[in-house]
C-alpha cells in the first residue's frame with residue numbers, strides 16, 4: 001500500500017494577502033468571519049470541540065492511493081462525501097501480481113493459491129476468447145489491487161479517521177487511515193490533533 005498527499009489547500013503567490021495560507025489558517029478565516037473577529041489557530045480547535053465543523057470544510061486534501069484491494073475500496077467508497085477517480089477495471093487489464101493477501105492467510109496456503117490461480121486463468125482465457133475486459137472482470141477476486149485519486153475536505157477526513165482508525169475497522173482500511181493520519185498531522189496538525197491513534 002502506498003499513499004501520497006498530492007495536493008492540499010494552500011496559499012498561492014498570486015493571492016498576495018493569502019500567499020502563505022495553510023489549511024487551518026483558511027478555516028480560521030472562515031470561522032472568524034462568522035463572528036467578525038480576528039482569525040486565530042485556537043478558534044479552529046474551539047470550533048471542532050463545539051461541533052461547529054462546517055468551518056473546516058474549506059480545507060481540502062487529495063491523495064494518490066495505490067495497492068489497496070477492491071475489498072478495501074468497497075469500504076472506502078462508502079464515505080460518500082469524498083471524490084474518487086478509481087482505476088477502471090472496464091478499460092484496464094488486471095495483473096495477477098497486483099494482489100493483497102491478508103496476513104491471516106499463510107503465504108503458501110494451497111487453498112488461496114489455487115483459487116487465485118483459477119480466477120486469473122479464467123479471466124485471461126475469457127479475454128483471449130474475445131470477452132471484453134469489463135465482462136471478464138466479473139471473475140476477479142476482491143484481493144485484486146486498485147489505484148485511485150481521492151479528494152476530501154477536512155470534515156469528511158476527520159469522520160473517515162474516527163471510523164477507520166478505530167479497532168472495529170478492518171486491518172487494511174485501518175492501515176490506510178493510519179498512514180493518512182500521519183500525513184495530515186504534518187500538513188495540518190490543528191485540524192486533526194485531537195483524534196487519537198490506537
Ligand SMILES: Cc1cc2nc3c(=O)[nH]c(=O)nc-3n(C[C@H](O)[C@H](O)[C@H](O)COP(=O)(O)OP(=O)(O)OC[C@H]3O[C@@H](n4cnc5c(N)ncnc54)[C@H](O)[C@@H]3O)c2cc1C
Nearest residue numbers: 075077078079080081082156159160163164166168169170
Ligand atoms: C466498523 C465498521 C463496520 C461497518 N459495517 C458495515 C456493514 O456491515 N454494512 C454496511 O453496509 N456498511 C458498513 N459500514 C459502513 C458505514 O455504515 C458507513 O457507510 C461508512 O462508515 C461511511 O460513513 P459515513 O456515512 O459517516 O460517511 P460519509 O458518507 O462520508 O458521510 C459523512 C457524514 O455525512 C452525514 N450524511 C451523509 N449522508 C447522509 C444521509 N444520507 N443522511 C444523513 N446523514 C448523512 C452523516 O453525518 C455522515 O456521518 C461499516 C463501517 C464501519 C466503520
